[in-house]
Amino acid sequence: MAEGKPDRGTPGEVFGAFLKLGLTSFGGPIAHLGYFRDELVTRRAWLSDQAYADLVALCQFLPGPASSQTGFALGLMRAGWAGALAAFVAFTLPSAAIMLAFALTAGAMSGPIGAGVMHGLRLVAVAIVAQAVWGMARSLCPDRERAGIAAGAVAILAFAPGGAGMALAISLGALAGLALRSGSADAAGLHVAVPVSRRQGMLALVIFLGLLAILPVAGAGWHPLAVFDSFYRAGSLVFGGGHVVLPLLEAGVVGPGWVSPDRFLAGYGAAQAVPGPLFTFAAYLGAVLDPGPGGFAGAVLALAALFLPGFLILIAALPFWDGMRAMPAARSAMAGANAAVVGILGAALYAPVFVGSVGNMRDFALALVCLVALLAWRAPPWLVVVLGALGGAALAVI
Numbered sequence: 541m542a543e544g545k546p547d548r549g550t551p552g553e554v555f556g557a558f559l560k561l562g563l564t565s566f567g568g569p570i571a572h573l574g575y576f577r578d579e580l581v582t583r584r585a586w587l588s589d590q591a592y593a594d595l596v597a598l599c600q601f602l603p604g605p606a607s608s609q610t611g612f613a614l615g616l617m618r619a620g621w622a623g624a625l626a627a628f629v630a631f632t633l634p635s636a637a638i639m640l641a642f643a644l645t646a647g648a649m650s651g652p653i654g655a656g657v658m659h660g661l662r663l664v665a666v667a668i669v670a671q672a673v674w675g676m677a678r679s680l681c682p683d684r685e686r687a688g689i690a691a692g693a694v695a696i697l698a699f700a701p702g703g704a705g706m707a708l709a710i711s712l713g714a715l716a717g718l719a720l721r722s723g724s725a726d727a728a729g730l731h732v733a734v735p736v737s738r739r740q741g742m743l744a745l746v747i748f749l750g751l752l753a754i755l756p757v758a759g760a761g762w763h764p765l766a767v768f769d770s771f772y773r774a775g776s777l778v779f780g781g782g783h784v785v786l787p788l789l790e791a792g793v794v795g796p797g798w799v800s801p802d803r804f805l806a807g808y809g810a811a812q813a814v815p816g817p818l819f820t821f822a823a824y825l826g827a828v829l830d831p832g833p834g835g836f837a838g839a840v841l842a843l844a845a846l847f848l849p850g851f852l853i854l855i856a857a858l859p860f861w862d863g864m865r866a867m868p869a870a871r872s873a874m875a876g877a878n879a880a881v882v883g884i885l886g887a888a889l890y891a892p893v894f895v896g897s898v899g900n901m902r903d904f905a906l907a908l909v910c911l912v913a914l915l916a917w918r919a920p921p922w923l924v925v926v927l928g929a930l931g932g933a934a935l936a937v938i
Contacts, residue, residue: 542858551619554627555629561575569883577921579843580592603849615628628847635816659932659935662896664891665809665812666910668914681879686875689883690879703788706791709884712880714874715873717876718869723787734859743882760808773847779881798829802896809928813922829842
């Protein structure tokens with residue numbers, strides 16, 4: 541429908557709008573989508589409310605970072621492929637730069653106070669992930685069938701930890717959802733006009749699948765490609781929100797020993813305090829990789845690899861979305877996959893997050909205070925990060 545088609549703009553206009561959003565959008569992907577609606581639908585009238593809702597539904601249906609995919613598609617619709625790139629760079633740059641700076645300076649934190657701050661950030665991660673599990677379980681596992689799928693995913697990871705176990709859990713969850721007909725088959729909404737042909741969509745799908753097949757083989761002979769493969773594979777399996785990337789990245793970079801568990805959890809805690817997409821945690825991980833590339837090059841490599849599969853899948857789906865969303869079977873399979881993701885994140889809450897951070901009752905008390913601040917007091921995540929860092933420093937000197 542014509543109502544779904546925005547007026548044309550320029551890449552510079554798109555960059556300016558999304559740079560503002562990248563500097564001010566705190567609170568995670570759901571909050572980001574609210575900021576997008578306020579700025580781009582209400583204030584700038586780039587597209588209608590119904591068209592925006594339809595686009596958001598697509599990005600939440602697909603694997604990948606939903607808010608960044610929505611921003612990419614909005615830039616594409618507004619100013620073509622250059623607009624899509626401008627939206628991604630502008631929205632991602634502020635938080636990526638902050639996380640890179642943290643990676644380069646975190647090693648300078650020495651002494652009991654510095655160690656306490658880093659430990660406090662790990663305890664913040666406990667609260668953040670617990671909040672994510674609670675919220676996702678309420679929305680994605682509202683019935684006994686999907687709750688059972690989530691519990692089954694935890695059981696699978698208990699016997700098959702790591703990336704292979706996660707992929708198996710998601711695959712079996714999708715099959716279970718299909719068999720149980722979980723989720724709604726409602727496909728109401730407007731058609732969204734996008735400048736992507738079916739040929740371009742198929743090419744994006746071929747590239748996505750080709751990289752999945754080629755990177756493990758190519759990475760065996762060159763470490764930077766192995767790093768790219770690890771982040772690309774994690775980005776290919778992220779269903780249900782940015783926090784789900786935690787267990788996938790932990791398996792990919794902590795498992796082979798490229799990043800220590802302590803540095804991983806400290807960086808994840810710090811990532812809660814910055815605006816923009818949580819996926820910019822990859823900038824921190826890429827910068828602290830050992831062996832390298834590390835530094836700026838490692839940050840860029842990790843960011844590109846983590847975001848790329850979500851964008852390829854989005855491009856592949858855009859020309860076919862009308863048909864996909866009308867298929868009850870597809871929606872049921874996705875409901876089952878999302879329920880399995882809740883189980884994967886719940887398993888990560890236990891290990892490595894809780895086991896790797898909480899060593900005594902004082903640690904547990906600080907993590908609980910942070911969780912209560914998030915859930916009961918509805919404190920913004922950046923404020924909870926500050927609270928956790930100060931609390932960790934205080935515990936270090938008591």
